[in-house]
Every structure is written in C-alpha cells, then in structure tokens.
Amino acid sequence: MVVSPPRPGSGGRADIIAPHLANRSGGRHHGRARRTSPPSGCVRIERIRAWRRVNGMSGTGRKLWIALLGEVQARAGGRELALGAPRQRAVLAMLAIRAGQTVARAELIDGVWGDSAPASVEGSVHTYIHGLRRALSAAGGDVLVRTGAGYRLVLAPGEVDLAVAESRVEEARRVAASGDRSAAADLLAECLALWRGSPLGELPGPFAAAERRRLTEWRFQLVEERADLMLEAGRHREVIPDLGEAVQAEPFRERLRAQLMLALYRSGQRSEALAEFDAARRRFTGELGLDPGAELAELHRRMLRSDPGLDPAAAPRPGVPAPIPAQLPHAVSDFVGRVKELEQLCTWHTAAGGRPPVIFAIEGAGGIGKTSLAVRFARRLADSFPDGQLYLDLRGYDPKRPPLSTAEALGQLLWSLGCTRHHPDPDAQKATYRALLSDKRVLILLDNAVSPQQVRELLPGTSDSLLLVTSRNRLTGLGARDGAHRLSLGLLTEAEALDLLRRVVGGPRVDAEPQEAAELARLCGHLPLALRIAAEKASSGPESSLRELVRNLTAEQDRLDALHIDDDEMSSVRTVFSWSYTSLPGPVARTFRYLGLLNTTNIGVPAAAALLDRPVRETEEMLNTLCDRHLLDGAADHRFRFHDLVRLHAGELAIREEGPEERAAAIHRLLTWYVYSVRSAFLCAIPNYPLFPAGVPEPRRGWQKFDTRESAYAWYEAEAPNIAALTRRAAELGEYEIAWQLPWYMHDHYYSTGQLTEWLELLGIGLSAAEKLEDPEPQARVLNGLGIAHSRIGRNDVAVRHLQRGIDIARKRGHSGQLLRLLTNLASTLREMKNYEQGIAHAQEAWLLAVDIGGHYEISGTLDTLCELYVESKRPAQALECGAVGLEAARAGQIGLIEANLLVNVAHAHRDLGDVTTAAREYEKALKLCTKLRDRYHEALALLGLAELQRRKSRYPESREQAQRALDILVSLDGEEAETAREFLSALDAETGFGPDDRAP
Template identity: 40%
Template structure:
C-alpha cells in the first residue's frame, strides 16, 4: 500500500521501496492524491514547486516521472506487484497513476469514513469502520515532505482525521465504552488543543468513566487555552457538557450528539431565486454531479466561473434551492463583493457573519482572522451544510472560509478561474458560457411575452446584440417592456451602434446591473499592461485572433502576449475561440473599443492597426510562397 498519512512510503511485500529525493516523493504524492485521474502537468508543477517553478520545471518533472515509472517497473518485473497493477501513464496535458484508489491509505481512510457516516449504520459497525480508518494514520500526513502544498494537504487531512476521531468517540460512548475512548482521544487532543468537539468527547468519556475531577480539570485546561490564545470562551456544546458534569447529570457522557446539537440554529441564508430563470439544465445537472461526495470522500468545493453578467449567481442560487434538502443542518450564504462598487468583504467580516449564523455570540468570536477561521471550522465540523461563497475575487478571498469536514459542500462563484483552489484544494470547476441561442430567445419570451412570437427575427437579432449574455438580455427586456407600443425591431435598430448599445444597456444607472459598469469591475482589477492589452484587442475586426495577431496588435513579443492573454482569460475578459485562438463576445468587444477610444491616443490606435495589418500581410506572403 502507498502511504501518505505519515511519511510518504510504498510498502511492497513487507518492504519499503526507495522512493528517492523529497522532490521525487512530492511528485509521487501529488499523483497519488488523484490516483486514477489525470493530473495536468501545470498542477503537478504547482504542487511540487509551490507556484515558483525551477527554470526547467517541466524537464525536471519529466525526469522525476521517469524515475518513478522505473521503480514501478522494477517491482513489476521482480514479481512484487500482483494483478492490481500500478502504472504511471502519460495522457494529453499531464500524467496519471492508473491504479485502484484503495491502494493508497488516504483514499482507503476516506472511503471507510464515508461509509461510517451513513446514519443508518448501528454504532458498533460505525465504530469498527472508524477504528480501522484511524489506524491507517502513522503520524502527520506527508510528514517528510516540505512545501506549501504538502502543508495545506496536511492541515486539510488532519481536520478529516479529527472529524473521524470525534465520530468514533461518540459511537463508543453510546455503546457504553468510555474507557476505550480516553487514551486515543487524550493523545490526539494534546496535539490539537483548539479542537473543541474532540475535547468534548474526551471530557464526556472521563465523566462517563466516573473520573469527574479529571473531566473538570480537562475542561478548565481547554478553556484556559482558548481564552489565552484566542480570547474566546468555549462553544455552547462544551459549556453544556461542563454544566452537566457540575450538576452530576448521568447524561454528560452518553447523550447523543444530535440531542446535544438540538438547540443549534439551522441557518437558511439562500437569497431568493431570480425570476424567469430559463435553461441551464445541463449546468444544473453538472453542479449536482460535481457536488456529490467524491470517492474517496473529501470536502466538496465547486468553482463556478465565467464572464461578468453570465448568470453565475443565478445558477448557483437556483441549484442551491433545489438541493437544500441534501443539507439538513443548514445553508450559509456570503456575498463577498469581489467585483462590486463597494469594497470586497474582508475574510474576518465574512467569518464573523458565518459564526453568528452558526450560533456563536459576537463576543465569543476571536479577533484574529486565522483564529476565527479555526473557530468556524470547529463549529461546522460534522454538520451536513451547504456554503455558498458568491462573487469571490481570489483564492485568498475564499481560503479562510473553507470548512475542513467532508460533510460540507462549498460552491464558489467568481469571474476569476481560481486555479489555486483546483491545484491546492481539489476544487472542481464549472465554466459557465453564454446562453445557447434557443435559451436566449426563451429568456426574452419569458420576460417580454408574446411580442417575441410576433417578431421572431427581431427577437433573435436582439439576443445576438446582447451577446446571449443573461444580464444584457434582462436589461434589453426591461427596455422593451417600457415601450409596450413599440415593435422590437425599433429597439434592435437603436442597439445597432455598438458604442451606443452600452449606453442603452445601463439599467437606469444601477451600477450592479448596467453592462458597462459590471464589465468595469473586472477591467479595473487588471494590471496596467493587461488593461492596455484588453483595450487594444477590442480593435481587432474579426471574432477571434491567434496569439501571433494578439502580439502584433498589442506590440509585444509572443511570450509576453501569451502571458497577457492568460491574465485576460483568467479574468474571463476573453474566451477560447478556434484552436489556439481567443475571442470576445460583442458586448465585451464594444466595451474594449470604447475604452481604447477614451484611454488611448489616436496615434496608439493607428499604430496597433498598422502592426496588425503588417502581421497579416507577412502571414499572407509566407503562405503565397508555400512556407
């Protein structure tokens, strides 16, 4: 079995294989985390070099992969591998370890824990499964690996270990076996002094075993540590256990956790669904699939990304209302205002709101952001909850708000691709595109009514003018509704001029709905060189362009152009077009062109057009010579 829950090792027929240097073991660990699945090579490089790769990181990675492959081959040829083959294969864009996940202790642990969390299981079976899962641990995870990725995985998996230990301890207490709990819980609690649920299990076990003085001393020690380090009193569950022991209540050690949590609030913070929601059935189904517990189970994180106004929040809220029955302990929602006229919500403020919704009084919320985050993870641990983090600006905006328990699902919306959440936290991504043409027409029909049927050609043209962008379609529908006596074709004629189109689609000056204003929040976050590139790309006359044309238009070397295109793509200000190309929908192009005419000089615009013309003329010349 491959071991990640301790030092990184591979035991074959009772012997530990030599896995090479720390970097090579990190490559192996980065592949084992996603056993059986493709790991793109940029993700591998990020995990191994902490997003600061060596000069020839891809070549070095290739060397490590070949060495690992040889280790596997040697085990196979010597007969040390059974039919359960382990093979390192190269796929398009990356590498995969072709193997059954339960050959890795991490995946075995998670599978056992997920099975044990089935509420239909009797406690004796649950306890056995969790005991087996916890026995797989041999110290801190990835204990011999340096680096940020390893540290983050270590922290995340440690939380899962704590959750499993708490559930095991509670099952043992319900079975009347407190003495079984005291030793393991005490040993683990010594390393995690802020883990209140684990401390609660230990204190209950001591009380149930008749060791009331030790139980009270343990509570006092936990409380002193929390007050000293976090400036906060213990949470309501721990305080309740303490009071029960002081009263001499026999239930202090045996009360079921569901009863102990009965007074906890069940937040239902989802905002109302947007009216006249149309289409997106495949995306809703994809969200359901992505949010289901993974095999092996991990905390589900889904990132819904896309350009401004494409309907990310509307989609997630729609899905969340459909799925709320799957989250009986509540649904939390935070608008992080990452792209908003007002400043983004700081993580500390967001955590304060989340803690209040989870029943933590404001005076008990720690002042420090990291400590608030730890308290938040403690409060949400083991609860089956949905957390919607809307309108995030960056990975750092989101990271403190992630629970540490596989019982929760987190859905994040952002205009940024949030690649770090995928690379470091195993998030799954759903990129939201423009509405398909039939759905765009259906949305107009739902908002405008029978006039769409009366003028199907004008309605189709209006959908095209709005670039099939839901926000623009809704604003255009409002313009049409305000003119009930005018034909749709009249509005289409007014929107024919692209620059005037942005003025008309201003939603009465509402900065959260006006198309130009909504685009501007993405544009203003760009570095200066990327902002200039965006403006100049708007001057391109065609629907899409390749990196060579982009380099000519911007006036930079090809490598710089690729970097700038990458920044714009991450911000969803450009999108993929034909093979190796990029494009903008009409409204973004109109916005970029408008900016070019207001922020760049006529000389700069003319120079960009000349460079583009020279580029295409040179390309045509080479083609004419058959090169």
C-alpha cells in the same frame, strides 16, 4: 456583521431614512461606568463636536469643506460658497465623489444629463466648470483643474464629508477588530452624524440618483453594523430609540427589526419585543402577502421559549443551539435553461455522497448567470443541509472596495453561525469556524471569489458541508489542490435566449415578431444579463415593438448605452464588465484596451504581440490572464476571441484611456504585420513568385513564417475573416498600400474556397485604394484579380473589361510579367465565353512572354490556360503536350493550385482520347492534392470527371454519388459549374430511368 458601502445600484430600498436618525446616534448613555472615565455618552458627544470642528463642519478649522451627505454645500474659511444651479452642483458632486480622479467630459454629460442632453450640452459643461472654478477659488490654489481627458477636483481626504465618513468607518472596523466593540460603535456614531438628510439632496441626473440610492443604503447598513456592535457591547437599552426610528423608516428591513427585537428582549421588555414581531407579521402579510423571513421567525420562536442563548453573552454556550442560518438570496423567478449544467452539479453531488466537504466552482464571464445558477442549485439542495445555508459575497470584482480579507470573511461567517466572540488571530478564527462546522451539514455559497487562495482560507475542514463558489476567474488551483469540481458557464443557446425573452416580455409579443426576437437575442450576444435588460426595456413599454428595440441596439457605438437600466447602475452591462476590468493588473488592462481597437473576429498570439509591441511569450501570458478572468475566450488553436459586448466595452476604454496617436500606431503595427505575413504565406504557396516591394517598413518584431504549403493554407483559412476586416480598416485609415495588398495576396485562398462574393468586395476596396496611389501598377494587379473573380462567377463581360483595362496599364508600363498574367486570364475568360481561337491567340502571346521571363509560375500558368483551351476546343493531343510541360513547371515551383487544375485538364484529355484508366489515375491525383491544399473547387471538378468515367462503365450508383458530392461543393462555392453538375445528374437520371423524386434525399 461588517458592512462596506455598496456599489451604485446594489439593491435595498430607495426610501430616504429620517434625517434626524443619525443625529440621535451620538447622544445616549451606556448605563454603566467605564473605569475612571466620564460616562461614555458624554465622551462621545465631545468627540463628535471636536471631530466636526477639526473637519471644518462648524465653519472653522480646514479652509475647504464639501458636504455631500445631505444638500450639496461647500464652505471655505467659514463662509458658505455659492454653488449655482442644480446641474452645476451635480457636476461638483460627481467630481467630489471621484476626487483625485479625472472625469471625462462625456462622463459628466452622461452622469448629469443622461439621455436628455441637449445639442448645446458641451457649452453648458464649460459654463458650469467655469462657475465652479470661480466659486472654489475662495479656497485658494487650483482646486478644479483641467486635464487632457477631462476635469479633476484636487482635494485632501479630509475635505469631503463622504471621504471622512469612509475613513471613520475603516477606523471603527480596526477598533472592532482589536476587541473594543463599544469604542467602534462610538466611531460609527460619529460617522452617522455626518448625514444631514437625503445624500446629494435633490440633484438631477442619473449619477446623482444612483449615488443617492447607494449612500442611503450604506447609511442603513452602518446603522445595522453599529447596532451589532452595541448589542455585543451590552449597550442594548441605549440602541433601542435609534433602531426604533430606523425600523419606522424602513419597516421591511428584517435585519433592523431583528436587532430591535433583541435589544428590547435583552432590556427586559419581552412583551414589546414580541409585539414588534406581531407588527412586522401584520405589515408583511397585509402589504406584501408574505410571512416574515426565517431569521425573524426563528428569533421569535426562541423568545417564546425564553432561549438562554438570547441572553447578552459573547458566544453561544455549550448545549445551547445557535440559530440556523438561511441566507440564500432569492432565486430568479424567470430562470431558464442551464439544464445540462444543473444535471452536472446534481451528478457531482450524488457521486460525492456529501463526504468529505465537496467543492463546486462555477466560473464564467460577468453577466453570464453564475450566481443565478448557483442559487437555483443551492435552493434545490437546501433540504439536504438541515444545519443551514450561508451566503457571502467575497467582493472579488467590486471597483470601489477591495475583496474581503480572510479575517473579514471569517468574521461574517462566524457571526452567521451564532458565534459573536471576536478572535483577533485569523488562525483562531479558522479553528473556530471549522470546529463549528465539524459535525454539521451546511451549504456555503461564496459569491464572486477572486482567487483560489481567498476560497481556500474558508474551506470547512472535515465536514459534511458543501462549498459552492462562483468566480469570474478560472479557479484552476482550487481544482488541482483541493479537488474542486469546476463548471465553466457559457452563453445561453438561441432557444434558451428566446425562452428568456418569452418569460419576461411575453410569449405572444415574441411570437408575433420572431425574426426581431432572434435578432434581439443575437445583438445581446445570448448573454443573460444583456437579455434581461433588453427584455425589461421591452416589457416596460408594451406598446412598443421589438423592432424598435432592435433598431436601438443595432448601432454598435450605442449598444452598451441601450443595455443600461437608468435606475439601477449595478445592472448595467457596461458596469458589470467594468468590475472585471478594474481588477486587472496594469499591463493586462492595457492589453484589454488595445484588443478593443480590433474589428477582427479573433486574433492569434503573434498578431497580438505586434499590436501591443511586446514579446510573444509575454503577450501570450497576458492573453491567458484575460481568459482566466473570462474577459476573453481562448481556443485550442491559440486564437483568442471577444464576446461582442465585451469587445464594445474594451473599445470604449481604448478611446477613453489611449490617445489617438497611440491607437493609430497600434493599428498600423498590426496592419504591417499582416501585410508581411500574408506575403509570407503567398510565397510559401508559390515559392518562386516575383514579389514586388511591400511599400511599408518591416514590422519591428517580425511576422508569421511558414514551413509548408499546408501550414500556409491553414493560416489563410483561419485569418481570412480578419484580413477582410483589416482591409476595410486600412482603407478607412488611408493606409492605401496595405488596403490593396491584403486582398490581392489572398488570391489562392479565395480561388480555392470559392468565396468569390467577399473577394470581389475586398478587391473593390483594394482598387479604390490603389487608385489613390501615384504608381498605376497596383491598379493592374487588382484588376487582374477582379477579372479572375468575375470570370469564376460567370460575369465574363465584366471580367473582360477589367482585364483589358489592366492590360492597357501593363503595356504602357512595359511590365511584361504583369502583362503575361493579364493576357493569360483574359484567354481563360474567352474560353469561358467559347471564344476559343481568340483565347488561344492571347494565351500564346502570354506563353512567349513566359519563355522570355523563364519563371516556373509564368510557364506553368500560361501552359495551364493553353491546355484547358485545347481540351475544350477538342484538341486533346495538344492539351497533353502543354499539360506535361506545365505539370513539370508547376511541381518544380510548388505551385499547388495550377498543378491541381492541370491534373484535371490532363485527365480530361486522356478521357477524350479514350484512355479511361490513365484519366482516372490523374483525377485521383488531383483529389489527393486538393485535400492537402483544402482546394474544394478543383476537388469538385475532379469528382465530376470521375463521375463521367463511372457512367461510361455503367456504374450508375457510384457515378451519381460522385456527381452529387461535386454539386454540393459547387453550390456551397456559388460556382458556375454547379449548373454543369445538375445537367449531368439529369442526364444520368434519364439514362437510368430514374426521376428526380427517385433519388435518395
């Protein structure tokens, strides 16, 4: 089996292999001759010595040599360099492992100090860098350089032992692929000779700890890989001592034990091979309470019956059964939820009947639980596949290694199926693979596939096998061309998230703090990986409360740090997300970073194009690519959303990889796009409104345009949360012209939906921004909006103060249009306060200004206010006169909200004159218009009007139903008229003899 270095924290034991093991790997004889060459053991020893000299390991050769596979050392010109204190060496190790890459100062601090970094850590980093630069100067040239973002170690590939080891392993695999297993084993021996003990010695810090585990695990994997090659090459006797020492160091590593048993058996030491199994069984039972695994047990059984298939042959002989693979990973013990998904997979399996080869693809974001679900399903079906279960990680998202090639993947699958003969031709490999599976029922789990093509090469052909695939990408092509059933995995529900917390943390602790548990689930975004990390942190400190953990997660900038396990980098939420990110093409990666700058809930394609400064079509393609990689969520409305934790990761990358000027320019482009777009929507809703200059340049790539009022109101509704967030961002960034205009232009949306509390907050931000501008006119406009909003929620005294302040500014500026609007709204507020005469006086002054200006908006608005004042002061005839002219102006100017309000007031006037039929017709017109405008406020007023008409006709059920609908709307809008609706229903109950308890729920 071909093995590559695992990622940090990928599993395996953390114990350190005996330092002398690798040094013994190069000094044994084959026990056979090779053509006219000297004994291969001698050849190997000479090659190792020559290789060590060439790479500077003997103190000669290359000028600089950095050794990491043991105590960290550096030599230059044959002289060992003084590398200083342990943390200074840890800094060098981090830079050397990432040689040629820039390592940010913050990354160095996190990697070397972790959470224990002191306040003076910045100075310590500077001191250590200075010390290393001085030490490395003996090598000549600029070895350690400063970049804009951090530091970079400039090294040749042959100047770090780890890089040399990785290069030698790649060479060994190329040689093995060519068919020379023995030579490949020799090359791996040379690689293993580089280890001098525990990698990175005892260096401090989380980075060194993670790398120490990774490199130790990789070393064992290379020992196993070399043993496989030695066994295939017939050098079984020679490999026994090395395997014996490895088993002694890692007694629970079953693959090593199996290799040792096979080497002993093939060397004629059958009793010793069986004794190894007995020793393993005693140790497993005594220390773990478990029996040896299926592979080891099957090998033991075959040895007991002297299976000819164990003889040193290149491939299984006809009639000799190959071992049955049982490679499924362990199932998560506290697996929760996914009931519907498991049922769907089982339904598909039952419907297919197992023929032809069935393909199931489970897709979803990193950390969402794809592998856990796949393993749970596979283990449920394992008995249905008597010929075995294969598991292969296709490495689609490994940041340090490329995805498995077809040849590598087929080689591993063929080995697992018992075929040890190497086929250099991929077509021959595929033919052998499909032939071996043709009459078998095998379950094949391919984890972390990167593309449909990678999977397609591994399809089993005509077979009763099941192929189960997981991927972070959408495998659309696999469904279209190959008939795969695709299951997209979403987040856990809140109930499932809480269930997971109960299982890991304990039910009593969760039930004791239910609100904190629910908030913890929310902060983790219901993402299974994040929940498990949070639960592990909580369970590791039973004396701590969930409230403390919630407090640690609440600060967004620290949340990804909190969702990190110190001794398992692979389980970090940030690391899992980074695997998906590192696989992105450059322009798409930039898109991901720029989206991380947003504080909005979602983004549409045109807005994203403005942010990126790219064409709309190109932008949409990149957004769809991010959706295909499950880094972004798309919707039918062509809007895209981040998962909260993914957004935090994208924001971190934007800060780390984009300069402050680029970030500021991108946000400015987006804010400008929104200003011009919201102006466009406002003008569509009120076509003849006299707009003022925007105060910022037009967007280079245009802005959103609207054809109908309905489309403008739909855009308002979809964008309202984003505009709220961007108002706050604009104020923070000092974009004051934008910060006051965004909420001001949202008047129609907030007025019609009744979301007045949020509008008041945003107008408050807008007023603070306007006060920082030289021109006072924006203040008057925002004060007008504040007056309207406060009046709508019954704070009429506050509204009057805002409006009078705005009137003072407008009079001083001589701005008649602005003065007109302020007077109109002051009149309306005075009406709310039952001060009708003073309100009519202000409304008439506004009306005279409107006549002078002559605009549809101004005329309809002032007449609407006068109409309403006349209705409430019991002058319906005058109200109808104003209403008729006002409706004509509102319809001419296509001013929907004013038309809706006028229709309601005209209906009131007809009602008060006793013309019930005309009143009902006007209310119905208002309802129809409100549906188009999505205007729930005036819908509620019209329903209350109809309810009154129904009551007058003694149609009490209809009256109650309409009044209740109106009340529900007004309560949801926090409208002051909700009390009027309640009073109406109480009066209706009294009139009909029903009490509150008699109403239908």
